[in-house]
């Protein structure tokens with residue numbers, strides 16, 4: 001019984017690790033190659049090139065992931081971002097979201 005309990009605990013303990021297994025380096029490379037042109041000037045993800053391009057640095061990873069899937073699948077309509085998200089795989093989206101969320105951002109929670 002004790003052993004089973006320990007095994008169950010172990011399962012739960014490893015779950016977050018699986019959920020967090022996004023590849024930050026792959027996300028960084030993809031972001032620099034495809035997204036920086038609008039969302040980062042001179043490598044600064046807190047300074048998009050135009051005020052109509054949102055700041056992505058430090059944004060919540062789930063928010064970014066859900067937004068990118070919504071652009072890809074049409075739940076959120078924007079001609080520019082639909083084109084950007086169209087060919088992204090779920091893994092690429094997870095990596096991009098994890099990388100952008102990991103950056104120090106000027107966004108903050110307003111309470």
Ligand code: HEC
Pocket residue numbers: 030031034035036037038039052053054055056064067068077078080081084085096
């Ligand atoms: C050609 C310019 C351009 C490129 C390149 C681009 N974006 Fe965007 N992005 C935009 C614009 C414009 C918006 C605002 C769209 C809207 O109003 O919904 C936006 C919005 C977003 C949002 C929603 C942010 C929010 O606060 O809701 C995310 C997430 C995003 N982009 C991620 C990316 C990622 C990741 C890439 C690279 C794969 C990328 N973008 C490439 C122009 C661009």
